Amino acid sequence: MKKKLMPVLIGLGLIGLAGCGNGEDSSSNGGDGETQFGEVLATSDAGDVTVDDILNEMGTTQVANQTFQLVLDQILQDKYSDEVDESEINEQVDAEMKQYGGEEQFEMMMAQQQPGMTAENYREQRIASTYHDLFFAERFDITDEEAMENAAEGAHILIAVDEEDEDGLSDEEAEEKAEDLISEIEDGADFGEVAEEESDDPGSAAEQGSLGLVTEGQMVPEFEEALFELEPGEMTSEPVESDFGYHIIQRGEEENLDEELDAVKSQMVNQRIQEDPGQVLTFYQDLLDEYNVSFENDEIESYIQETYMTDGEEEAAEEEEAEDAEEASAEDAEEDADEDTEEEDEE
Structure with missing residues (x-):
């Protein structure tokens, strides 16, 4: 049975797939889709270079991961836009950078921990993490009162x-x-x-x-x-x-603990995800169903279904099959023991 761990990483906001992962700065176009690349990126007497060529060079896995990440970010931003003040998050990031001696020093420090990470990448991840934390806090039903008590x-x-x-x-x-x-x-x-x-x-x-x-x-x-x-x-x-x-x-x-409730909830979310990663899959499935998400490319859809989506019925069937096998094995062992005892008695 395939283990589905990637969604947990995404839910925690710990990775920026594709762009950050390959050491390149994916923020040159602001990450907001404003650049219109077109289908053909270059022409020559040897032939054209198309968007499909680039995507195939990246590979289905990376493209599918990036697609899924962007779909989630887009949905969660739409769902919680009224509850997140992105300018406030940017001010917090500015304050962090100032503590490290400015943006340049901050980027040098971040690059040592995660090659390819830039200040802009970090801002985007902080904002995305905030949306994800809100989503999971709601799904795990973590209230302000519970956060204060825990x-x-x-x-x-x-x-x-x-x-x-x-x-x-x-x-x-x-x-x-x-x-x-x-x-x-x-x-x-x-x-x-x-x-x-x-x-x-x-x-x-x-x-x-x-x-x-x-x-x-x-x-x-x-x-x-x-x-x-x-x-x-x-x-x-x-x-x-x-x-x-x-x-x-x-x-x-x-x-002033009440002022740090978001940080408390974030820690509680991370803890609960670690305790039961399987719940994340169910949450994602419900979210995609709520927003009528459809992946148009068959390979991408297949990869995302196998990697990120719930397959509770299949897993339950596998578990039931394993239990039946264990019971059958135990019964066979008991029958063999009874036969041996009978043979000994006859002798």
């Missing part, structure tokens, strides 16, 4: 256990150090400063221990349970043990 601002100080390294701490030493740090903080030491100096989690230590918004299911159970039991502004009075070591956990004040 999120917390978290920070921690990690004291790692490393008994193999002669300079590392044993379990007992790590727990004792964590207890001492809790006492220091309770006596007036600043949590953020202690995190910077003592935490063995370099990523959060650089942010004074901050983990940002944490949604349920995102962290290991021991950590999450301790965090959500705290009141805003409160810190654990004892170290919390996990496979990573001992944590001193602090919950943020969360005074």
Whole structure:
């Protein structure tokens, strides 16, 4: 049975198919379809170069993926245009770029993470992701109230256990150090400063221990349970043990959590998609049916149906067939065992 993972990536807004994927800047025409290429792109005494030639060079898979991506983006923009302020998203992107020293520096940083990515590509993906997040939040029925209940601002100080390294701490030493740090903080030491100096989690230590918004299911159970039991502004009075070591956990004040609901919902969407990717296929199928989508090219339609569309009846039949086979195998084994027993009795 074919595994359908690509829709999950699209739903998360993590890829810009075709253009970004091949290292080229697909935004030269603004990505808005304004350029009219025509059917023939070049002529010569050797023959013409047509749009079909280019598409065939790209290959059915890439063309079909790009087609499906653009169809989804177009539909979702139409569906949620009144709920998304694209100018606000662009302002947020501008602010991000400024933090990295401007657009040029930002593009250099992005290119290291994803070759071919440009600032314009990034803007388009951020906007597309917002529409996708709205769609999935609605389909998963994630309300503002649920988002508020399932999120917390978290920070921690990690004291790692490393008994193999002669300079590392044993379990007992790590727990004792964590207890001492809790006492220091309770006596007036600043949590953020202690995190910077003592935490063995370099990523959060650089942010004074901050983990940002944490949604349920995102962290290991021991950590999450301790965090959500705290009141805003409160810190654990004892170290919390996990496979990573001992944590001193602090919950943020969360005074402006309602302003970050979109980010919370986005995290919850990602989590639920990971928990059950199959639902995404059903959501896409319903969306295409709602908008009467028809793919005119047979090869593209076939590829999209096989890759992105639900085949619940087929999968259910396969599962039922597998179960029947298992039952038949068990029955055969039982009959063979009975026959062996009878033969032994006769002897």
